[in-house]
Every structure is written in structure tokens, then in C-alpha cells.
Amino acid sequence: MNALEVRGVSFAYGARQALTGLDFELSAGRFAALLGPNGAGKSTLIALLTRLYDLQQGDIRIFGHSLAGEPRQALRQLGVVFQQSTLDLDLSVQQNLAYHAALHGMPRREAQARIDEELERQDLGERRHEKVRTLNGGHRRRVEIARALLHQPRLLLLDEASAGLDPASRLALGRHVRNLCREQGLSVLWTTHLLDEIEPGDELLILHRGERVARGKAAAFGDDLATSFARLTGDEALGRGYVREAIRPKRADDSSDTVSVRAAHPTREARP
Known part of the structure; x- marks a missing residue:
């Protein structure tokens, strides 16, 4: 298929x-x-x-x-990363992802497990509590990719x-x-x-x-x-x-x- x-x-x-x-x-x-x-x-x-x-x-x-x-x-x-960033710059990486998971109706425990998994996959585990505003452009894009993959799209x-x-x-x-x-x-x-x-x-x-x-x-x-x-x-x-x-x-x-x-x-x- x-x-x-x-x-x-x-x-x-x-x-x-x-x-x-x-x-x-x-x-x-x-x-x-x-x-x-x-x-x-x-x-x-x-x-x-x-x-x-x-x-x-x-x-x-x-x-x-x-x-x-x-x-x-x-x-x-489907997961999507748009040309214009839609991250909240004043929230941390963790908060941005948790908010997105909540919009998808993911239970809190499942959401946290997926957030942990995607942050490790994107090599962002140590940056989870940093505000997005402090990240460079490449790392912000990785956060957006992690967010797009939270619900496990194909x-x-x-x-x-x-x-x-x-x-x-x-x-x-x-x-x-x-x-x-x-x-x-x-x-x-x-x-x-x-x-x-x-x-x-x-x-x-x-x-x-x-x-x-x-x-x-x-x-x-x-x-x-x-x-x-x-x-x-x-x-x-x-x-x-x-x-x-x-x-x-x-x-x-x-x-x-x-x-x-x-x-x-x-x-x-x-x-x-």
C-alpha cells in the first residue's frame, strides 16, 4: 500500500x-x-x-x-511540520509537546511516555525543560518534528x-x-x-x-x-x-x- x-x-x-x-x-x-x-x-x-x-x-x-x-x-x-513555526516560544519543550498531546486526547501517562521517546529520538532529552525561545533554529525544527510524531503517524x-x-x-x-x-x-x-x-x-x-x-x-x-x-x-x-x-x-x-x-x-x- x-x-x-x-x-x-x-x-x-x-x-x-x-x-x-x-x-x-x-x-x-x-x-x-x-x-x-x-x-x-x-x-x-x-x-x-x-x-x-x-x-x-x-x-x-x-x-x-x-x-x-x-x-x-x-x-x-499524518504528521505535519509547516514552514512557519507554530511553537509557543515562552513554553518549554516539554510543555509544548504536552499541550499537543492533550489536543490529541492522549492520556497523560501515555503522552509522557511518547514525549520521552520522541525527545530521545530527536536527541533533545536534555533540553526538555528549556524554553523554546532559547533554542537555535535547527533544534526548534527538531521539537516540531517530535511534536508531529507524538501520535505515531506513518x-x-x-x-x-x-x-x-x-x-x-x-x-x-x-x-x-x-x-x-x-x-x-x-x-x-x-x-x-x-x-x-x-x-x-x-x-x-x-x-x-x-x-x-x-x-x-x-x-x-x-x-x-x-x-x-x-x-x-x-x-x-x-x-x-x-x-x-x-x-x-x-x-x-x-x-x-x-x-x-x-x-x-x-x-x-x-x-x-
Whole structure:
């Protein structure tokens, strides 16, 4: 069973089309990166996945449960880290997590056991009584991940989770989340507009103007992912500075990796 299935999803803000016939799936226990320039539709998709917006067209299933038909069962499988932090800076790490557990209706003893477990997993056990305000950006993100995993979801969404972090913290956060996939079997969808957050072994989906224009293993896009990204998303990606330099992911050993490409513009062929 797939962790996530998005089928024929379209969404519009009045006359402006944000998503058009979006289709993709995420296998259980895998890390997938959703890459696209700002305005590509990533935040709209996250809003639909979390039911902040109602579906207008199409279907979304989380571990087989339709968001439209079985919203409680679907959302129970989901943990979310939004781009903007929602932690209470004047509460301690422990208090933030306890409050979240209470919102989920978790009994106090069970909640404390889960808090202890997640703080150890995130290497934050010694910081539990510190106010969130005193933590650096990377540690705050780890608190948010711990909070998102308290109710033991099977799918974790991270929407531009590295925003505002320094390069070292961004790198550490990416490695940490990938380790959760490998060691805990967690499924992860990571949205970003930064190419240096993509690793060769990642499942990669490229979104542009509300459409999926390519998908496949990152390594299968070739030695120059930046050039592929620019070709698929058009000159505006270069003009806005999203592609500053080529990153060179190593090719995977598996030569069978392929890239599925959909033309970004009907009048030209787009190739990775």
C-alpha cells in the first residue's frame, strides 16, 4: 500500500489555477522531495493534504484512506511540520509537546511516555525543560518534528522545513529526517525550492505552474540537476535566483532508474 496517492487533483483560487491534474504516489517508508520554484503550487498541495483547503477536484489517499470520504482515518496517519513555526516560544519543550498531546486526547501517562521517546529520538532529552525561545533554529525544527510524531503517524509532511536555517542546520535536518525513514520506516514528503537539499537517492518530483513536470530518482536526472531543473521550469527560475549553481549528485549504481517527464510547455519538449 502506498503512503500517499494524489490523483487528478486540481485547485483554483477564483480564476487563477494553482494545481492542474496533479498525479503522483509515495511508497511507504520512502523519502520523496517535491521540488519547485515559489509559486509552483507546493503550499496549495500541503493545504489540501492537511485539509486546510477542501478538495475541488480529484482524490487524495493516505495509506488507503480518502481525505474526502474518510478524513479522520486519513489524518490520523499524518504528521505535519509547516514552514512557519507554530511553537509557543515562552513554553518549554516539554510543555509544548504536552499541550499537543492533550489536543490529541492522549492520556497523560501515555503522552509522557511518547514525549520521552520522541525527545530521545530527536536527541533533545536534555533540553526538555528549556524554553523554546532559547533554542537555535535547527533544534526548534527538531521539537516540531517530535511534536508531529507524538501520535505515531506513518506519513510526515515537511513544508519548506529548512526555511530560515543556516546551511549546516539545513544539512543536519535533512540527514536526520532521512534517517527516520531508514531506521523507523517513516514515509516523508519534503517540499523545497532549494536544489542543494536534494540527494541522489531521493525520489524526486518537480512541480511547475501547478503541474508535475518530471519525476524519478534524483540521480537519474544526470550530473547536472540544476540545468535539468532550469530547463523544466523555464527561464524565470534562473531569473529569480533559484538556480545559482549546478549541484552534481552522483549517479546511482542502479542503471535502471528512469525519469518520467511531462512537458512544462505544450510547444516544447522538456528533458531532464
